[in-house]
Amino acid sequence: MRTALVLVRHELRLLASIGLWVARRRHRTGEGAAFGYSRGQGPMMLGFGFVIVIESIMMSVLLRNHPAVQRAWFTVDVYTLVLIVGMHAASVVRPHVLDDRVLRVRRAAHVDLRIPLEKVARARRELRTTHERTEGELNLAIGSQTTVTLELTEPVAHFTFLGRRQDIRLVRFHADDADGLVKAISRARSAPSPIPDPTG
Structure with a gap:
């Protein structure tokens, strides 16, 4: 149960980070100097996202005769893509x-x-x-x-x-x-x- 709560809290932080990223704000830097670290992972995260998109397209074609499974798979892929974006956003807004x-x-x-x-x-x-x-x-x-x-x-x-x-x-x-x-x-x-x- 505790592990589930930790995972949920972490995913909520990722989603909140997307909001901060879109708003071009940082998370609690106060008056300190911020030093980023996300530049080196940008291409890797973009690559992960590209793989998810390609996989989603391929599975959509393969599962076209099974609409219920197709929708479920698509939902999982979209959520995975959102989490990938959230991980990168969290790195940007939390220097x-x-x-x-x-x-x-x-x-x-x-x-x-x-x-x-x-x-x-x-x-x-x-x-x-x-x-x-x-x-x-x-x-x-x-x-x-x-x-x-x-x-x-x-x-x-x-x-x-x-x-x-x-x-x-x-x-x-x-x-x-x-x-x-x-x-x-x-x-x-x-x-x-x-x-x-x-x-x-």
């Missing part, structure tokens, strides 16, 4: 966000990891196209690649799609402007902390 205290590393509608800058030991641009599952590491590849690596001074809690907790010490993810993001992280980490008001 990584950096402010003076926290870096939010996101991927579509299912990853939103908040990393306090004080816990970042090192940020570097690093292109990787192969990733192995290792305890304590989180790899968020886009188009099978990551371009930014964060080493942390202490673990941060990450919850998987189904809610399982993982303690993460190293994060690899993709950013379209990896150099710009790494430099922005360095500037934010080196910026002086605001002096508290003595009058309260």
